[in-house]
Amino acid sequence: MxxxxxxxxxxxxxxxxxxxxxxxxxxxxxxxxxxxxxxxxxxxxxxxxxxxxxxxxxxxxxxxxxxxxxxxxxxxxxxxxxxxxxxxxxxxxxxxxxxxxxxxxxxxxxxxxxPLAVQPQVTMVTNMGTVVMELNPAKAPITVDNFLNYAESGFYVNKIFHRVISNFMIQGGGFTADLAQPATQAAIKLEVGTGLSNTRGTIAMARTNVLDSATSQFFINVVDNVSLDTSGGGYAVFGKVISGLDVVDKIKDVAVSTRGGMENVPNTAVVINSMLQTQ
Structure with a gap:
């Protein structure tokens, strides 16, 4: 048919x-x-x-x-x-x-x-514990597809959370433990104003000052950051943590310092061991 x-x-x-x-x-x-x-x-x-x-x-x-x-x-x-x-x-x-x-x-x-048979979920295993995230392709189709492309290719393996701010968010997916930055796929269109908000436990895309510049880096909001919905053009939320928010909270509390020209870098690397779609 x-x-x-x-x-x-x-x-x-x-x-x-x-x-x-x-x-x-x-x-x-x-x-x-x-x-x-x-x-x-x-x-x-x-x-x-x-x-x-x-x-x-x-x-x-x-x-x-x-x-x-x-x-x-x-x-x-x-x-x-x-x-x-x-x-x-x-x-x-x-x-x-x-x-x-x-x-x-x-x-x-x-x-x-x-149709969507099941809501896509991704399980991220780190050296500090496991986090399960449910993604929202109905509200952020381009962003979800981009994130799943990186996960499927194995890109996120051995990447770190390179920016951790305890009262803000934890950011990762772009650097290795020695702060090398591997090549990424092409940048994607910014998806904001969809009804998704940067509240505690949501996952969103990091970007530069250029709106359509997000590639592999993402962040998890550890507090309500609703100002990010519109600030500087907004930051695209595309999912939420449904299990392992306690692990996110452990990561946000690690000791950090300035290293490699970047601020808020964990003193002991927080490493992504695997990132797999599990539903």
């Missing part, structure tokens, strides 16, 4: 419009883009979906807007009556799909529901 389309999380121009105009009243009317069918082969969280768009004059240009899909790519073999794309599904729940022509006129609109 063919399923409704899941497309790009931002509006993406897939084919540029072109063509000239004429003042001759007897010329053939301008061609218009129309869509007769939009289907997807599957709606599976964090899997690739193949999308087929059928219609007329699709070569004149179409734009997609959808928060449920990441990295849409047009596949080879497109024609004026059919285009095929692939994208990674990262959103869940009911999300709107809108397709417009090259002039911005709406030519297709629908809602689709992306």
């Amino acid at each position: 063919k399923l409704p389309i899941i497309l790009a999380s931002t509006v993406v121009l897939l084919t540029a419009c072109g063509g000239g105009s004429s003042s001759d009243s007897n010329t053939t009317p301008a061609k218009k883009v129309s869509i007769s069918e939009v289907t997807s082969d599957q709606l599976v969280y964090r899997k690739l979906s193949t999308i087929t768009v059928k219609g007329q004059n699709l070569d004149l240009g179409i734009n997609f807007s959808h928060p449920g899909c990441l990295k849409i790519t047009e596949l080879t073999g497109s024609t004026a009556t059919q285009k095929t794309f692939s994208c990674k599904i990262v959103g869940v729940g009911t999300v709107p799909v809108v397709v417009t022509d090259g002039s911005g006129n709406s030519i297709y609109a629908s809602n689709v529901t992306i």
Whole structure:
């Protein structure tokens, strides 16, 4: 059974419009883009979906807007009556799909529901204990996918909590014990204003002063830091600790000092031994 389309999380121009105009009243009317069918082969969280768009004059240009899909790519073999794309599904729940022509006129609109079998959970084992975090892809789809990509690749193994402030937060995921900083994946879009807040026990992404700059580093709020929801553009919350908050509290109380040009570095390394999705 063919399923409704899941497309790009931002509006993406897939084919540029072109063509000239004429003042001759007897010329053939301008061609218009129309869509007769939009289907997807599957709606599976964090899997690739193949999308087929059928219609007329699709070569004149179409734009997609959808928060449920990441990295849409047009596949080879497109024609004026059919285009095929692939994208990674990262959103869940009911999300709107809108397709417009090259002039911005709406030519297709629908809602689709992306199921989520279980809420993703990640278990982080440190040399001070185990912490289980439940992630929220419905509210922070890009951030959750990014975090799971790092966890699945093994990136977080032997990284440390390099910044610990007892009345604020504990930050890790970017440095080794000797304060080396390995290469990371590309930075992601900042997801704020989603209804998630930097309260005690939540996990959020660290970033630079540039809004869309988060990569691997994350922090766990040890107190309510709701000012971070908007301060400097906000900091994206994407989950919460559901087990092991006592371990977080032990980490926040370790002795720290300035080392390697960084402040609040634990004197004894707090090491992430493993980071695995366990649900």
